[in-house]
Amino acid sequence: MREIGFPWSEAMADRARRSVGATVAACRAALREGVAANIAGGTHHSYTDRGGGFCVFNDAAVAARLMQAEQARASRKPLQVAIIDLDVHQGNGTASIFRKDESVFTLSLHGQKNFPFRKEASDLDVPLPDGCRDDEYLQALEGALTGLEGRFEPGLVIYLAGSDPHEGDRLGRLKLTWDGLEARDRRVFDWAWQRRIPLAFAMAGGYGVRIEDTVQAQVNTFGVGAQYWRRWQNQAR
């Protein structure tokens, strides 16, 4: 994507910019209200100087840095951001961007044999075997969250809720069921809620053999997200 030569490149760049803007807006809203979402975003294969996969700009990276800058301007304590990337593909761009940045923790659970074939080192990587099912996945997630907690204290979580670990996905090599995906989402939202860490989420990837399945997985994530948003609002009263 170093050179975008398509006639629709401007529309594509505009869409990509707006998607970054939506993750920024979601992060600001999450810091106010506890939970917020971007119905696009999660373009985690983008590096600082180039796109990759289907990704033009790295929305989570831009949003993380901008939230840190805004918090610094408000002279509060430095904002630490955890990016919890549960898209089936490794968050190589994000890992690369924050490799030397101790204020952003990158966690990626992904299919070991899925794209990208040359992976970058996140702060915590959990590669999973082909055909990985609900129990094994949820156990790995539990271990990853424990690992994150032992090493980092985030003031904001950005969650990439890719639906591509679903068994009906064309590209993902894992085999999560609907229940497994929902349990995954619930665990992440609950983990952040228990610690009262604001959480912004983005949709990331989803390539269902049936497009309806991808949409359904995303709707389910929003349903769980809305429940946790309500908890934050009820607590605030």
Ligand SMILES: [Zn+2]
């Ligand atoms: Zn993906």
